[in-house]
Amino acid sequence: MIPIANPWIDSEEVCEVQRVLESGMLAQGAVVTQFERDFADYCGVEHAIATNSGTAALHAALLAAGIGAGDEVIVPSFTFFATASAVSMCGARPVFADIDADTFNISPDAIADRITPRTKAVIGVHLFGQPFDIAPVQELCADHDLVLIEDCAQAHGARYKGRKVGGFGKIGCFSFYPTKNMTTGEGGMITTDDAGIAERARRLVNHGQSEKYLHTELGYNYRMTNISAAIGSVQLRKLDRMNDLRRRHARHFSQTISRTDLRLPWCDPQAFHVYHQFVLTVTDEFPMSRDDFGTRLQIKGIGTAVHYPIPVHQQPLYRTAGDGPCCPVAETCAQRVLSIPVHPQITDTDCEYISRTINEVQ
Template identity: 55%
Template sequence: MTIPVRMIQMADPSLNNGEIHAIRDVLNSGILAQGPVVAEFEEQFATLIGVKHAIAVNSGTAALHTALLAAGVSEGDEVITTPFSFIATANAIVYCGAKPVFADIDKSTFNIDPSLIRDKITPKTRAVLVVHLYGQPCDMVEITKICSENDLVLIEDACQAHRAEYQGRRVGSFGLGCFSFYPTKNMTTGEGGIITTSDAKVAEKARSMRSHGQSERYLHESLGYNYRMTDITAAIGICQLKKIYEATQRRIANAMFLTKAIQQIEGLVPPAIAPERTHVFHQYTIRITDDFELSRDALKDKLLQKGIITGIYYPLPIYQQPLYQKRGYNDHLPVSEKAVREVLSLPVHPRVSELDLEFIVQGLRDV
């Protein structure tokens, strides 16, 4: 296969002189590990989400693990979650000695189906961990109701959903929010993550867990970790926060452009936006149905030949991953199993130009 000279990538983080100068200032300050710049980033991120506290850590995975620990999830507990996510969502539950219990997803939003959560509740259930997949908020009215009626902690994996809103309220403010700043995400710090909450006690516990369970210098109350973010990383985060509004608007505009064209191509289903949501399009994910000329994988190959890189998020439900099969999972959740066969994500990031969008649409029409 000949690879075209020009390739449209799935992600292309915006990094420029702002980030370079901010990193240089931190290096000149001599404070490299967690210091005042992390504190500043936490304050600004808490404001963005509309919560009182934000606790920065060194990855989205660390954010999930720390949030679960801060919520009191421990050995023997069950946590209800989605199988249609990146594996970190479920692994963080396993790190706590708890068991992920999978509930199937809604076929149009790809998010956990709230009507299936209640059936999964047992006396061991301690929390519900939802994922705002691709940047679209879950049904938070229904989910917060289920959690409060059953005395369950709500944790939001918002790793793909910076600035996403449900009924005008930012995700990450309904329960304990967890965000990732990996380079493909809507904003980046290289590697990084953050937990958001308005509960002062939970925030204090999370701060302690990210730093070896320390309550004061060299006094360790519980088994914690070194999940701290560095000031170098936080300096990048502060620069990225200045761009997140515009970057989000570009993603949404790009998505609208694609949807207008794709809804006219038989066999392709553009992403559905459920009512009262602001979808921030971390991924623009379409379904390739049986009515389309080609299989999903054949379409992926054809687009690659034209210079359009696409992604499959995710090729397996988590319970079918070898790790989970070895742990005895034998779930069969039909909506997730259909989604893994049909989904294809197209480039939608802010640096995809109008010319690129036209090229993508033309590429889809051609095949």
């Protein structure tokens, strides 16, 4: 089976983890500090604060931005659940905006429609490795005094108009879950150019301590370990190489999947897409349902996944009785999308097999 995801771990990560284990300094320490510095430099931002998940990064980022009870935060409906649940964890309300059908990313027009006097922030997600259209969202946020947070969980190294993501909003949040473009096992990172936000986020991820055993506000244990950071430092050095391979595989698929009844990913010319996922969309002309298509590929040894089968506004937690359709594009995409393997560990032969199999399915 060609898996849908497969983290690229080799002897270098093993060596660095062994070094940490032998040092006895397993929890947060100098290895995390170095990883934070390197990650900030990579993204071109002043500050980076490591966390133990992407969800923790989002939660701490929202709290550091002052989001709390009574506030509304606009989020895309087509994303992983944590983009919205982090808002709820602050006691605020996620307000769902629809997406652009070509990029699967949040639509600036939909954001504009959702702004109310209670709106305090917007979380834009760079979904599947492609930056959302940041400029109009920055403009909306500036006009309405809203905090822009980038959810970069799927877009390490992606660029918009030539600049890496993570520094366009007030805060950027990354995930290092094993399926992501780079991993630390579990982990996350907050990026920002704002010294005040950085200081507060650092406090929040460490029990609200301003100094050892002095707790000035409610915080959490969201710290990354030295073990995770050792993996992350090696992965960061490999990131551009891994992203180049993802892009190479995506180019291959775009050139060789020849069916007109499947829609291939559309790449915004302003974006440097890092293909966290390569997402096909079945059209009305496709001879079977999306689910049957996925099953056929799996029978042929090709791992597939659906990102995401239920738009977040329709999740049981957020669906309120009597609500009509609120994000029709997200709802349609949820029924039609299928991800195929694009990760760095697949070979050229795998790519050829995947394209050939897809072209022959009927």
